[in-house]
Amino acid sequence: MIKLRKKNLPTALRQKLKVLQDPIDALMLYQDKVETAADVWNKKDAKAFQAVRGILEEMCPGVHRCVYCEDARGDDIEHFHPKKFYPEMTFVWENYLLACSVCNSNFKRDKFAIVDTTGQRHDLHRVKNAPVIAPPQGAPLLINPRYDNPIEYLQIDIARKFYIYPRLHLTGFDLERAKYTIETFQLNDRPELPRWRETAFRNFIGWIDTYAVHKADNDHKALKIHASALAKYSHLSVWEEIRRVYLSRIPATWEKLKARSERIRAIDRRFNAYPELLDITFIR
Numbered sequence: 001m002i003k004l005r006k007k008n009l010p011t012a013l014r015q016k017l018k019v020l021q022d023p024i025d026a027l028m029l030y031q032d033k034v035e036t037a038a039d040v041w042n043k044k045d046a047k048a049f050q051a052v053r054g055i056l057e058e059m060c061p062g063v064h065r066c067v068y069c070e071d072a073r074g075d076d077i078e079h080f081h082p083k084k085f086y087p088e089m090t091f092v093w094e095n096y097l098l099a100c101s102v103c104n105s106n107f108k109r110d111k112f113a114i115v116d117t118t119g120q121r122h123d124l125h126r127v128k129n130a131p132v133i134a135p136p137q138g139a140p141l142l143i144n145p146r147y148d149n150p151i152e153y154l155q156i157d158i159a160r161k162f163y164i165y166p167r168l169h170l171t172g173f174d175l176e177r178a179k180y181t182i183e184t185f186q187l188n189d190r191p192e193l194p195r196w197r198e199t200a201f202r203n204f205i206g207w208i209d210t211y212a213v214h215k216a217d218n219d220h221k222a223l224k225i226h227a228s229a230l231a232k233y234s235h236l237s238v239w240e241e242i243r244r245v246y247l248s249r250i251p252a253t254w255e256k257l258k259a260r261s262e263r264i265r266a267i268d269r270r271f272n273a274y275p276e277l278l279d280i281t282f283i284r
């Protein structure tokens, strides 16, 4: 997961969303808001939403990759705050992300947890036939790649199995957020994900090696084309991680890491030779 590029919604589209949202907000009862929001969402004009989807695609990492797993195509407009609990966020641009159907429908669904001002955690859920009431005020546990910088919470173990772990220094609420996000999307338990991260690592190393060839040839045109291709790679979080690992290296432990891991040696050799590549980041 990486922090997404910021894109604004054109005024005309924003207005279209407002036209759909306003009647929901005007309802008196929370339960009516929930029911109407679901209804209006299901009946919305999919064509009008193509433009919204198009802008969300531009925000996605790589080429239209899912904002959560970075792996599959981001196909579903996903409400970060589920509309089932937050009907007031149903037609709000800032609440939209593009996720793959696996992350959206199999893993996140309506799962959402918040921590209230007293520090108490609430895992939101609805019991059948129980009164439909609004959730308490609170901060979401799930990391939101639109606003949060996931690399501040998550690290990828590139020396070993490409699992994602909470960053070591985290405590309290931040640690909870990292754990909750990893668990929600099963970022280590979907076996394909660590494998694709490993493949991404090899692709990035290969990219640097081709960069080296173009640079040795002094081929500026090829270098330019090659540089722009990097943004289209999948799992850009792996790029951000190798960059972070190298930039934050501490001499004493770095030597030990290098001795233990061929991958760390691979990064070390290449960034030593081409430190200018450390300027490339996709975090906006």
Ligand SMILES: [Zn+2]
Residues within 6 Å of the ligand: 066, 067, 068, 069, 070, 071, 072, 099, 100, 101, 102, 103, 104
């Ligand atoms: Zn996904």
